[in-house]
Amino acid sequence: MSPSFFQVSSKLWLINGGKQRDERIQADVELKEHLQSFVDETNAQHGPGFIKVVRHDKQEGLIRSRVSGWRAATAPVVALFDAHVEFNAGWAEPILQRIKEDRTRVVSPSFDNIKYDTFEIEEYPLSAQGFDWELWCRYLNPPKSWWTQRNHTAPIRSPALIGCFVVDRKYFEEIGLLDEGMEIYGGENVELGIRVWQCGGSVEVLPCSRIAHIERAHKPYTENLTAHVRRNALRVAEVWMDQYKSHVYMAWNVPLQNSGIDIGDISKRKALRSRLQCRPFSWFLSNIYPELRSYSDTVAYGVLKNSLRDxxxxxxGPDTDNVPIMYLCHGMTPQNVYYTSSQQLHLGVLSPTIDDDDNKCLVDVNSRPRLLECSYAATKHMKLTWMFAQGGSIQNMESQRCLELVESRQSEFTFQLVIQDCTDQKWTITNILTVLPQ
Incomplete structure (x- = not known):
């Protein structure tokens, strides 16, 4: 296992995630004999305990590894970082000053990129740190309030954390550390950002503090990383997101009830929220992350099947074609369908923020099924509303024609989508949230 943390000075701790590496033989050499020699030599120069190493006897994953490092820390401020970062000169002082002014601040430096194949530095623009409804973290444009200051050294209010941050050690405990009920990787940084904001603290990115992060070609934690990220995301949704938890289930295409995914015991995390008297997630959306696009009008979601071929x-289909197709079911993002109370059918990924490209809607264009941006189709008064009942037809409200399948003339046993006079073809969608509009 890689080390859990280093004490880099009497004032600051640097903690990494205990992640496994693919090159296990080389890693064993570097992280055992060579690392221990380095630690011994450094401690001989600076005194016992200047650097401490915590090792686990089994894989604990990123979240619990970082918390174990925090438990061994004694300095007043802790910094939790990935192992694959490089620190610019003077990166720590601005952050320490911000935390000294207010101990409830959780502060992230600004990130640049190190290309994994060449180790070249690529400067990134200043950004806040947010997330989509799958709870993957993502870079955001700084909020308008930051730009109006005309001060590019000012702290940037941030809804979440990419994963590397600095925090007052005792405040980190008071706010609930990281959720140790999460597994392996993913979601812990988003959960921490939501929790800090809802429970009275703040999160910010500091432009005057810069580090560089290696964006690796792949994440080496486990072969089935997506399953862990999904599980952790649903855990966050159930504890912190109130009625908006349905958005996370929709984004992952998972049933809201009886999902079959064991998210573990969340009673202690719910008790933490109650004890800290935290605000609702609706407050977080309105005041901290208004850029996140809401989909509260969704009444059904999942994969959409026709009775002719289940x-x-x-x-x-291909993004550039804007032509929907029928394809062997795999349940991934290109097959995500969302039916709304306004009787629109969205297909594909949901745009995470209001500034992103709009969602694609199914439209009847001269009796041909097409996918167009919903806002564009609405502005142009195109035929984008559909009457749909579970186990019934999908009929365009204006043309009165139906979305159906016909056998392809080019290839036997294949079907293509058409819009034609309605027959008795029936469609079903995986998950119903509420009564479908009539």
Whole structure:
């Protein structure tokens, strides 16, 4: 296992995640004999305990590894970082000053990129740190309030954390550390950002503090990383997101009830929220992350199948074509379908923020099924509303024609989508949230 943390000075701790590496033989050499020699030599120069190493006897994952490092820390401020970062000169002092002014601040430096194949530095623009509804972290443009200051050294209010941050050691405990009920990797940084904001603290990115982060070609934690990220995301949703938890289930295409995914015991995390008297997630959306696009009008979601072939699902097809297709069901993002209370059918990924490209809607264009940006189709008064009942037809409200399948003339046993006079073809969608509009 890689080391859990280093004490880099009497004032600051640097903690990494205990992540496994692919090159296990080389890693064993570097992280055992060579590392121990380095630690011994450094401690001989600066005194016992100047650097401490915590090792685990089994894989604990990123979240619990970082918390174990925090437990061994004694300095007043802790810094939790990935192992694959490089620190610019003077990166720590601005952050320490901000935390000294207010101990409830959780502060992230600004990130630059180190290309994993060449180790070249690529400067990134100043950004806040947010997330989408799958709870993957993502870079955001700084909020308008930051730009109006005309001060590019001012702290940037940030809804979440990319994963590397500095925090008052005792405040970190008071606010609930990281959720140790999470597994392996993913979601802990988003959960911490939401929790800090809802429970009275703040999160910011500091332009005067810069580090560089290696964006690796792949994440080496486990072969089935997505399953862990999904599980952790649902755990966050159930504890912190109130009625908006449905958005996370929709984004992952998981049933809201009886998902079959064991998210573990969340009673202690709910008790933490109650004890800290935290605000609702609606407050977080309104005041901290208004850029996050809401989908509260969704009444059904999942994969959409036709009665003629239950192994085929409606699919957005190649992005550049804007022509939906029927494809073997796999349940991934291109087959995500969302039916709204305004009787629109969205297909594909949901745009995470209001500044992103709009969602794609199914439209009847001269009796041909097409995928167009919903706002554009609405502005142009195109035919984008559909009457749909579970186990019934999908009928355009204006043309009165139906989305159906016909056998392809080019290839036997294949089907293509058409819009034609309605027959008795039936469609079903995986998950119903509420009564479908009539």
């Amino acid at each position: 192994n085929l699902c409606l699919d957005q």
